[in-house]
Amino acid sequence: MQFTEFDLDSKLITAIGKMGFENATSIQQLAIPEALTGRDILASAPTGTGKTAAFLIPAIQYLMDFPRRDPGFARVLIMTPTRELAYQIHEQCNLLAEGTNLKIGVVTGGINYGSHKEIFEKNNDILIATPGRLMEYLETENFHAENVELLILDEADRMLDMGFRKEMLKICEQATNRRQCFLFSATLEGEHVEKFAERILNEPIKLEATPSRKEKGKIHQWLHLADNYDHKVELLAALLNSEEVTKAVVFVKTRERLEKLVGELFAKGIKTTWLRGEMPQDKRMTAMASFHSGKTNILVATDVAARGIDVNDISHVINFDMPRTADIYVHRIGRTGRAGKKGTAVSLIEAHDAEILGKVERYTDQKLKRRVIEGLEPKHKEAKAPKKKKDPAKIKAKKKAKKKK
Structure with a gap:
């Protein structure tokens, strides 16, 4: 379905065309027509399938x-979990609103309180904000939500997971005059998103996009066995120096590991940029700008620092350190293979990673291929994941059931 088939203003169609978009993705085909009728929406779609445009296009059309x-104050309020996502939405919103006179503002933490004064003093049509900082402005009465007509919660599942439930509810309560509300989430699994939606949405239509194969992309996954930390560094350097790696995110488990690894890669002549927790916003933005532009094609990050990274052309995700849980693994590797492109996820596995590797393989329902790099073959055999201890209560129950039979 082409964007010209929607009931959109010619200026908006022109802006969409300039961005290189012609055909709507599955979530856009579902959400845009419903949004234009004025309905509340509860929608889920994987990241990288055009979710942002699915709510920005009807919001701009409404205005x-x-x-x-x-x-x-703002008539459209978009709440999103992280600073990086807020700025990415802001950038896309400006491109879509080209040719209009709409004023678009962004408010996030990590910037001196009060530096957003100009946004609140002048007319503002669309405001993109993180919940924590927006709440501060609401409490000090620098911002009022009564003017909000369209409220959009992006990545609501992540905002809830990050502990913003109270702030989200308070902001929703303040936006008493809203006509419409959209809640977008990567998944509607579990009760917390749907229960929250029940409190804030009015007879919403529930939309769950199933991306086409073209939208989904494909992620090739494999692992390299490593004897120790130094062996992992050598494996990583070999991977990063290969021609296939055009843009890579390397995950480590702590800030200390990040600093050590960045120094070791630098010593090997491998230039990186990095993101770590509690990093000043200006430095985060500089690092991401360098990575986005291709000035640096390798980003080393911790899980906390990497929240909100949304870059379409990442060729490789490399797990230098394995994550704590299998779902974090899936979230990490989902940063490659986006918008129908192929991607690669490589994990470097030491003996102590056997347990989490087993969990990942069960969770993803696939056994990761074992590969070796010539000259860097592991000296030790692969450690086996510890067997789960059998639950005595379950064994008893099984025996009882057998006797009854």
């Missing part, structure tokens, strides 16, 4: 259909 009559 064009119903121009502002009186001066005031």
Whole structure:
């Protein structure tokens, strides 16, 4: 389905065309027509399938259909979990709103409180914000949500997981005059998203996009066995120096490991940029700008610091350290193979990773291929994951059931 088939303003169609988009993705085909009718929406779609445009396009169309009559605060409020996502949405929103006179602002933490003063003093049509910082402005009465007509919660599942439930509810309560609300989530699994949606949405239509093969992309996964930390560094350097790696994210488990690894890669002539927790916002933005532009093609990051990374052309995700849980593994590797492209995820496995590797293989329902790099073959055999201890209560119950039979 082409964007020209939607009931959209010609200026918006022109902006979409300039961005290189012609055909709508599955989530856009589902969400845009429903949003244009004025309905509340509860939608799920994997990251990298055009979710942002699915809510920005109807939001901009709404503002064009119903121009502002009186001066005031934002009429469209978009809440998102992280600073990086807020700035990425802001960038896409500016491109889609080209040719209009809409004023678009962004408010996040990590920037001195009060530096957003200009956004609140002037007319603002669309505000993109992280919940924590927006809540501060609400409490000090620098921002009022009564003008909000369209409220959009992006990646609601992650905001809830990050502990923003109270702030999200408070902001929803403050936006008393809203006409419409969209809640977008990567998944609707589990009760917490749907229960939260029940509290804030009014008779929503539930949309679950099943991306086509073209949208899904494919992630090739394999692992290299490593004898120790130094062996892992050698394996990583060999991988990063290969021609296939055009843009890579390397995951480590702690800030200390990150600093050590970045130094060791630098000593080997491998230039990287990095993200770690509690990093000043200006430095985070500089690092991401360097990675986005291709000035640096390797980003080393911790899981906490990497929240919100949304870059389409990542060729490789490398787990220098394995994550704590299998679902984090899936979230990590989902940063490659996006928008129908192929991607590669490589894990470097030491003996102590046997247990989490077993969990990952069960969770993803596939055994990761074992590969070797010539000259860097492991000296030790693969450690086996410890067997699960049998639950005595379950054994008893089974025996009882057998006797009854």
